[in-house]
Amino acid sequence: MKISNYQLFYLAVLSMLGFIATDMYLPAFKVIEASLNTGPEKVALSLTVFLVGMGLGQISWGIISDRIGHRASLLIGLSIFAISSAGLAIADQVWQLLSLRFVQAIGVCAPAVIWQAIVIQRYSSNSQQIFATLMPLVALSPALAPQFGVLLVNSFGWQSIFWSLGVIGVLLVIATIKQSESQNVSSNRNTVADIKGLFGSKLYVGNVVIFASASAAFFAYLTGMPELMTQLGYDTEAIGLSFVPQTIAFMLGGYLGKRSVKRFGDEKVLRNLIAMLTIAGLLLFMTSQWTLTSIWPILAPFCLLALANGALYPIVVNRALSSASHSPATAAGLQNSIQICISSVASGAVALYASQVQTATGIAIILCIAGIWLGYIISNQSLSSQFTTPDNSRVARDEEF
Secondary structure, three states: OOOOHHHHHHHHHHHHHHHHHHHOOHHHHHHHHHHOOOOHHHHHHHHHHHHHHHHHHHHHHHHHHHHHOHHHHHHHHHHHHHHHHHHHHOOOOHHHHHHHHHHHHHHHHHHHHHHHHHHHHHOHHHHHHHHHHHHHHHHHHHHHHHHHHHHHHHHHOOHHHHHHHHHHHHHHHHHHHOOOOOOOOOOOOOHHHHHHHHHOOHHHHHHHHHHHHHHHHHHHHHHHHHHHHHHOOOOHHHHHHOHHHHHHHHHHHHHHHHHHHHHHOHHHHHHHHHHHHHHHHHHHHHHOOOOOOOOHHHHHHHHHHHHHHHHHHHHHHHHHHHOOOOOHHHHHHHHHHHHHHHHHHHHHHHHHOHHHHHHHHHHHHHHHHHHHHHHHHHHOOOOOOOOOOOOHHHHHOOOOO
16 A cells, blocks of 8 residues: 555654654753752653653553554544643643653653554555655654754743644644544454564564664663763763764665665665674774774764664564564554663663763673674574565565655
């Protein structure tokens, strides 16, 4: 089934919403702190609470969606998101900020999971290409969202950030009402059997481990980079600008990966990407042992890692979810929850050893590379054998996208 530009835009907004909600209010921390008459620790805790909600909510929405349908689940989740966003806009106590950020995270988990399941069930013939189109946009949203946050807070106050998120949620509710259901639902689904089946699938588990490990390498670097640059004497503006090259690299990787898969097939491209990630990881590990006077010896190989990740994410996500077409929302929710958990461990480990952040970041990334290889071995019973499950990208070669 071909996808219209409207539907592509709708899915893009669903895919970006979680990251927009995470990052848009970051520049307003000091303003919120003063407005609510609280300390920086509690305002920062609102981000931690949000991430906890994201981790808990995704698997839950996956299970719910496979039982009651994508459309109904989206309507409930987006409504929760819109209402909690409005509540945040009128919050005047820090406990309200913390509790409503958790509720907001639970709501935004619905689109974060269900857009992937919609792609698998409604557009199975060209799902690889759709993931490759949308995922670079997902990577772009964390870079753009804080800039919009700055504009809003300077023009209308910090509350306008949450009013804007609430309006986006309402518009998505309206758009979702007009959507048709994309799956056959069954309230008699055996959730335990579905999850056991997912964990019993080497194809699913292997690709999820690759995805989570590659994401964890990204988060380990993003956690360590600001502290490392501060230690090297860079100012806040330079730290902000350092995220531009890696964002461009990720988006370029998504574009090149999409074209390469259409030409060579996803298995060959995946092998080359894992090799590229291995090279980037080894370079990052080696440079983490040097005495640095500039960030470029680490930033340059990380851009290579970001390039590879941009191409790799759509491939392994498509493989994992295509192997679970009977319960794609549950599969997507479990996948995303595992990704957040492993990424949080990598990020937390780097943060724990912030005094030795350069070495800690290098070690964390090389361990993530080992995780990528473990996932690839799990998903392939023999590394010398060709991947034998259907390659959606080959079907898509002859389709107009």
